[in-house]
Amino acid sequence: MKNSSKFLLFFLAASLVLSFLGLTSCGQQNQGSGGALSSDAASQVYVPPGQYDKYYSFLSGGFSGQLSVYGLPSGRLFRVIPVFSVDPEKAYGFNEETKPMLETSHGFLPWDDAHHPELSQTNGETDGRWIFINANNTPRVARIDLSVFETAEIIEIPNSAGNHSSPFTTQNTDYVVAGTRFSVPIPQKDVAIASYAKNFKGALTFIKVDKETGKMSIAFQVLMPGFDYDLAHAGKGNSDGWMFFSSYNSEQQNSLLEVNASQNDKDFIAAINWKKAEEYLSKGKAKDFPANYTHNYYDEGKQMASSETLKSVKVLDPADCPGMVYFLPTPKSPHGVDVDPTGEYIIGAGKLSTDITAHSFTKMLKAIEDKAFDGDRFGIPVLKYDAVLAGVVKDGGLGPLHSEFDDKGFGYTSFFISSEVVKWKVGTWEVVDRIPVYYSIGHLSVIGGDTRKPDGKYLLALNKITKDRYLPTGPELCQAAQLIDISGDKMKLLLDFPTIGEPHYAQGIAADKLVPRQKQFYKLSENKHPNAALTEKDTKVVREGNIVHVYMTTIRSHFSPDNIEGIRVGDKVYFHVTNLEQDFDVPHGFAILGMQNSELLIMPGQTETLLWEPKSEGVIPFYCTDFCSALHQEMQGYVRVSAANSNTPLKWWLGQEPNI
Amino acid sequence: MKSSALIFLTTTILFFTLGCGGDASAPAANGNEPKPKSMLAGEPDPMQDKGIGPITSLELGATVDEAMAEKGKNIYAKMCTACHKPTEKFIGPAPKGVLERRSPEWVMNMILNPEVMIKENAIAKKLLMEFNGSPMANQNLTQEEARAVLEYFRTL
Numbered sequence: 158m159k160n161s162s163k164f165l166l167f168f169l170a171a172s173l174v175l176s177f178l179g180l181t182s183c184g185q186q187n188q189g190s191g192g193a194l195s196s197d198a199a200s201q202v203y204v205p206p207g208q209y210d211k212y213y214s215f216l217s218g219g220f221s222g223q224l225s226v227y228g229l230p231s232g233r234l235f236r237v238i239p240v241f242s243v244d245p246e247k248a249y250g251f252n253e254e255t256k257p258m259l260e261t262s263h264g265f266l267p268w269d270d271a272h273h274p275e276l277s278q279t280n281g282e283t284d285g286r287w288i289f290i291n292a293n294n295t296p297r298v299a300r301i302d303l304s305v306f307e308t309a310e311i312i313e314i315p316n317s318a319g320n321h322s323s324p325f326t327t328q329n330t331d332y333v334v335a336g337t338r339f340s341v342p343i344p345q346k347d348v349a350i351a352s353y354a355k356n357f358k359g360a361l362t363f364i365k366v367d368k369e370t371g372k373m374s375i376a377f378q379v380l381m382p383g384f385d386y387d388l389a390h391a392g393k394g395n396s397d398g399w400m401f402f403s404s405y406n407s408e409q410q411n412s413l414l415e416v417n418a419s420q421n422d423k424d425f426i427a428a429i430n431w432k433k434a435e436e437y438l439s440k441g442k443a444k445d446f447p448a449n450y451t452h453n454y455y456d457e458g459k460q461m462a463s464s465e466t467l468k469s470v471k472v473l474d475p476a477d478c479p480g481m482v483y484f485l486p487t488p489k490s491p492h493g494v495d496v497d498p499t500g501e502y503i504i505g506a507g508k509l510s511t512d513i514t515a516h517s518f519t520k521m522l523k524a525i526e527d528k529a530f531d532g533d534r535f536g537i538p539v540l541k542y543d544a545v546l547a548g549v550v551k552d553g554g555l556g557p558l559h560s561e562f563d564d565k566g567f568g569y570t571s572f573f574i575s576s577e578v579v580k581w582k583v584g585t586w587e588v589v590d591r592i593p594v595y596y597s598i599g600h601l602s603v604i605g606g607d608t609r610k611p612d613g614k615y616l617l618a619l620n621k622i623t624k625d626r627y628l629p630t631g632p633e634l635c636q637a638a639q640l641i642d643i644s645g646d647k648m649k650l651l652l653d654f655p656t657i658g659e660p661h662y663a664q665g666i667a668a669d670k671l672v673p674r675q676k677q678f679y680k681l682s683e684n685k686h687p688n689a690a691l692t693e694k695d696t697k698v699v700r701e702g703n704i705v706h707v708y709m710t711t712i713r714s715h716f717s718p719d720n721i722e723g724i725r726v727g728d729k730v731y732f733h734v735t736n737l738e739q740d741f742d743v744p745h746g747f748a749i750l751g752m753q754n755s756e757l758l759i760m761p762g763q764t765e766t767l768l769w770e771p772k773s774e775g776v777i778p779f780y781c782t783d784f785c786s787a788l789h790q791e792m793q794g795y796v797r798v799s800a801a802n803s804n805t806p807l808k809w810w811l812g813q814e815p816n817i
Numbered sequence: 818m819k820s821s822a823l824i825f826l827t828t829t830i831l832f833f834t835l836g837c838g839g840d841a842s843a844p845a846a847n848g849n850e851p852k853p854k855s856m857l858a859g860e861p862d863p864m865q866d867k868g869i870g871p872i873t874s875l876e877l878g879a880t881v882d883e884a885m886a887e888k889g890k891n892i893y894a895k896m897c898t899a900c901h902k903p904t905e906k907f908i909g910p911a912p913k914g915v916l917e918r919r920s921p922e923w924v925m926n927m928i929l930n931p932e933v934m935i936k937e938n939a940i941a942k943k944l945l946m947e948f949n950g951s952p953m954a955n956q957n958l959t960q961e962e963a964r965a966v967l968e969y970f971r972t973l
Contacts, residue, residue, distance in 0.1 A: 678957070681895065682895075691895065692894060692895055692898055692899070693898055712899040712900060713900075713951065713952060714951060715899075715908065717899065737896075737899050738954055738956075739896065739954075739955070739956040739957045740955040740956065740957055786950070786951065786952055787951070787952070788949060788950060788951050812907075
């Protein structure tokens with residue numbers, strides 16, 4: 158268990174007891190569910206061999222640090238995209254091209270904890286261009302290019318200390334946000350932990366996304382009181398221009414939070430008017446704070462990532478910027494904050510409550526106009542609860558967390574403690590259906606469920622615990638997703654399947670938005686890698702002191718060169734390997750005995766670089782690791798390694814040894 | 818020399834690769850492939866075989882278009898030389914004199930549609946065997962690029 162929030166641990170035992178006794182909140186029997194699965198469920202998720210799924214779903218890999226790609230409704234796993242953790246299969250973080258992607262102000266980091274995938278949007282609909290995901294531990298946001306399914310960019314978030322309310326997007330991907338879960342001294346300094354209330358602040362970061370390239374830059378941070386900022390969602394439609402962050406620990410406790418941060422009857426959803434913030438920014442109201450953060454970018458032309466360090470960030474203090482931030486009081490430590498497709502309702506799920514709170518955006522604007530305030534916290538006006546409340550979904554279940562929406566005016570909320578999804582009517586707030594899930598659901602994901610245009614066909618429940626659901630695999634069990642048909646009046650469980658890591662959140666998109674965008678291979682004519690050999694004629698081996706560059710090519714089924722002599726013990730040998738294939742699905746691999754990093758897996762038209770440092774004399778084989786043709790086993794070669802002081806001439810060839 | 822295991826593997830793969838599709842029109846296994854006119858009885862004339870792919874008809878000019886051939890030479894150098902030397906056998910056959918033994922359509926289709934050719938065209942299937950099962954790679958040339966490469970072949 159490595160859950161995002163401590164309360165999950167707190168309720169684990171209770172949850173399991175409830176689950177196993179079959180005492181879910183409405184008395185539905187768990188054991189009935191398997192048998193109750195209607196016999197046609199199988200046909201509804203069956204995608205015949207060779208046919209495509211209707212949807213892609215991107216599931217966070219949780220503590221694997223990666224992003225997984227599944228098809229729906231089949232639940233077939235297509236790909237795991239390495240993002241925040243190294244991946245030796247794809248050489249991510251091991252080859253020279255991608256090492257800079259994992260650079261941070263703390264140095265090279267091989268791991269992180271990925272939580273929330275967020276698809277880019279245009280006019281409030283997913284557009285299939287990019288998907289963003291947050292690193293929770295060492296705060297970062299990544300952008301993945303969905304034409305190649307590769308991580309294109311990672312930006313570190315300064316002044317943040319647990320990037321949980323992230324990376325939620327505005328309806329035109331003007332910004333993705335990064336709110337800190339942990340408040341810390343800003344800038345960081347050595348102070349007593351007990352000075353929390355005095356010294357600790359929470360930074361809410363707005364990352365600008367370039368409309369054309371997707372390139373990210375930190376536009377500004379809003380310096381907030383030292384609470385824990387948990388999740389976020391942008392306004393849409395009329396409420397476009399606002400971003401809503403849930404918070405807990407308005408008690409400002411720094412120890413035993415499971416008790417001490419649950420004292421106040423209400424915490425806050427912070428409503429940030431980001432268009433107002435832009436005005437203050439242009440008026441020069443922001444202060445330049447010293448900072449230290451990296452911005453890593455993969456250049457697809459050069460096929461190479463680079464990392465730059467930035468030293469300053471613009472910070473807006475709400476005290477200097479009236480009208481920029483308001484607090485919406487929300488009961489019981491709200492976790493999810495979700496906005497319905499019309500943009501009118503802001504849904505707060507108080508995780509220690511049985512109710513779900515709906516605020517009205519229209520009423521919020523009126524309350525601001527009328528100054529219907531209940532005092533302030535740290536100079537930020539607290540709106541009167543009754544003045545902004547639209548309604549309450551009463552007694553939905555135990556432990557509400559997240560809500561998403563369909564295209565027919567219904568909301569769906571996950572209930573962690575009672576392990577169920579509850580369907581309710583937006584506007585009347587009445588519960589209309591519920592379905593048990595197995596077990597302990599965190600997020601749920603409707604295709605397009607946080608956009609203006611939800612697709613009302615499927616809901617994916619993302620469950621933390623599987624216990625008895627699958628064949629046991631020792632003490633560590635898989636986590637799981639469950640596919641629920643939401644197209645009818647009653648929700649229907651269709652399928653469940655194991656996931657990688659902990660699938661915190663997922664987002665889905667219709668396949669026909671993504672399939673036409675797919676790149677099939679990299680064109681050699683566009684390969685601007687500085688060390689590419691674009692034909693076999695360009696292959697060579699060059700010594701510079703004890704550094705040796707091997708400019709090598711691959712094609713079915715040989716390396717050029719495949720025999721190299723004159724390498725010495727103590728050399729640093731860089732194999733720059735270019736795959737000359739120009740066809741779909743013909744990668745070649747490269748591995749050499751004794752290498753201390755990982756294989757290369759080189760897509761057609763791509764160049765990748767492996768560093769090898771031979772430690773002893775001998776003749777060392779290398780080979781292609783990806784079965785490429787009937788002659789794949791012949792795709793091999795040798796490097797002769799001589800003593801450090803030897804005079805073995807540097808030679809290389811393919812087929813016939815040259816006369817030197 | 819290959820080990821018997823590898824011969825077995827290659828043969829097995831070829832068996833499965835080539836095992837589909839009708840084979841009634843295939844030439845006799847001992848056809849002396851490179852010589853154009855020495856057909857066995859009943860074997861189709863390779864010069865009449867246009868192959869399978871986008872090119873169904875192609876008239877070569879009376880003389881070589883030098884500009885086009887020069888362009889084709891560059892494309893050939895970039896996209897083909899990893900496996901084909903102009904005048905000698907390498908991974909695959911040499912293109913020198915190819916138009917004396919193949920129709921221009923066949924050559925174009927072999928460049929543009931090799932996956933289907935090595936599965937369904939009798940000559941291409943036999944060549945695959947002859948060249949140790951090394952498949953002709955599809956380098957995704959445009960028709961115009963393939964045409965230029967063909968013109969270059971006329972100069973060899």
